[in-house]
Amino acid sequence: ESVVVLIGDAAISGGMAFEALNHIGHVNTDMTIILNDNEMSISRNVGALSLYLAKARLSKPYISARDNVESRLARCGRVGRFLVNTGEAFKGSFKKLVVPGMFFEDMGIRYIGPIDGHNIEAVQDALSAAKKTKGPVLIHAVTTKGRGCPYAEERPDIFHGVGAYDPETGEPISSATGQPKYTEVFSRALVTEGESNDNIIAITAAMEDGTGLSAFKKRFPERFFDVGIAEEHAVTLAAGLALGGKLPVVAIYSTFLQRAYDQMIVNVALQNQHVVFCIDRAGLVGEDGPTHHGVFDLVYLRSIPQMRIIAPADGNQLIDALHTALTLDNGPIALRYPRGSIVRELEQRQPQLLPEGKATRVREGRDVALLAVGRMVRIATEVANILAEDGIEAAVYNMLWVKPLDEQTILEASTTKLVVTLEEGTTNGGFGSGVLEVLARRLLDGQCHATRTLVLGLPDEFITHGDVANLVKDLELSAPQVAQTIKNRLNGQDTAR
Incomplete structure (x- = not known):
């Protein structure tokens, strides 16, 4: 059984990668680490000498010959051991001068490379050599990000995370609203x-x-x-x-x-x-x-x-x-703040200081209070408009501060028939939980009204990939769906929320 790990040149700079390298070198695990170096982080180490030494040093004949010579010299008493040690010292100092990858070697990890990661034969040779080597081996494969696609090669940063684009020109197919992101x-x-x-x-x-x-x-x-x-x-x-x-x-x-x-x-x-x-x-x-x-x-x-x-x-x-x-x-x-474009025109004014822990009432209403944060405020406003068609008055609050919460606004909201929180995050321990904590504490102290509550947000599960608008519908967080959920709660119908 062969264990092969693939890691990028940017990721290997992270602390967890160094912790793993340190551990691997210590336990001397048989493992092949492929370092995909697309020159976005690590400087390329090139040269015929380094390629030759890397290939020769880790080939089966070289390893066998080296081990055989060292074993025989070690049996020759003090002089033999001196020659082995001297040879190791010279070999180590020489390689540090001319061979890349000595950082890995010093950690107990054999190094192969750099090789052309787009050369299939070179990759196969490196993998074959690594498999024959006892202990951990790192293969340094130099690649080109976006290889074979001219516009991706020219703009690797843009084509790291790819949306819809014209395959002929590489230009993005815009779904923008005209507003900045x-x-x-x-x-x-x-x-x-x-x-x-x-x-x-x-x-x-x-x-x-x-x-x-x-x-x-x-x-x-x-x-x-x-x-x-x-x-x-x-x-x-x-x-x-x-x-x-x-x-x-x-x-x-x-x-x-x-x-x-x-x-x-x-x-x-x-x-x-x-x-x-x-x-x-x-x-x-x-x-x-x-x-x-x-x-x-x-x-x-x-x-x-x-x-x-x-x-x-x-x-x-x-x-x-x-x-x-x-x-x-x-x-x-x-x-x-979220990914995507803003929904309102930017005002031409100086920045304003936001009062700490203060919410803003966006809309009046006596039946339901919608407490929202982030871009869910826009959803809450749409929900209020839908509810109004059925004669349900919904107040909308832009809570703005998730911590500290505006407790006076929450107390004000508790005078309605139903307090609803909306957030674009998991509800377990999130904004809605904070509102419930305030209501519970204030109720025990006799400082607020007992009212029904509804915490809306993301469920206790990992959300799959997909278009955001479609995900919102799948999670029943679109304005019509939220409005229906609220009407069901007001009518006494059971809901899992």
Whole structure:
């Protein structure tokens, strides 16, 4: 049985990969590691000498001859052992000068490469040599990202995550609304903030373009750090910078931030450092599927003491939320925003400071209270319009702050027949759970009315991939479906929600 592991040149820079390499080298496991180096992270090591030495050193005849000579010399007493040791020392120092991959060799992992990863014969030869070698082996295969597709080779960053595109030209087939994406709004806003505050430092974990930090890097290259796929280090670096008087902004995808949960607790929150987390791709992200849906951030962020959370409903509030997060200097703060385009025109005005822990009433209503965060505020407004057709008055609140919650607004909502929470995240421990906690505590204290509740969001399961609009319907979170669920609850019909 042969174990073969494939890892990319960017991923191998992560801490977990180094932990595994350290362990593999220690236990000397028979394993083949293929390092796919498409030159997006690791510098290419080339040269006829290195290719020759790598092939000769790990071929079966060389290994047998080397072991045979060393065994015979070792039986020749002190002189023989001296020659073996001297040879090993010379061989090691010489290889470090001319042969790539000695980092892996020093960890106890044999190295083959670099080889042309597009040359099938070279790959087969390397795999054959690795299989004949005792212990772990790393094959360094150099490849070209997007090989065979000219426009993908020219723009590998654009074609890393691919949407619909014209196969002839490579140009994306736009389904845009004409409005900028949330990421673009954040990108421009951060550059604007950076113009007036020299302490702002932008940090990303190998997602410079994806998080919209390219513009900040271009404008302030000395205030930008890309740490590679090392989210734990990104957060700890931010904590250190904050301790030194800087104002770090960590721009990161929701699904990747969870890798740095411990660092957020120990290095940021426990020290009460002013670090701003700008969490992109919060909520459903579509075709990337369950590994990339940003559905857990509200849960794990709510659990961290001193952490505050803002979930803006549109682009204007995103700009205000960023300005607020940079201004409030009493500890860590996170703002989350989804993938996709904004739904309202951007207002031409200066950023406004959002009152901490304060919600906004969007619509009056006495029968039902809809408490929503993020882009679910728009859904809640549509739901209220549908309910109004049946004579049901629904109040709509843009809660905005997930932590701290606006408890006065929640108490106000409890005077209606039904309190409904809407969030684009898992409901177990999320925003809706927070509202229920407030209602339960206040009810026990005799400070609020007993009312029925309905927590709507994502179920306790991993959500599959697919178009976001279709996923919303599958999860029964479209406006007509939510309206029907509410009517069923008001009519006393059983619901699993």
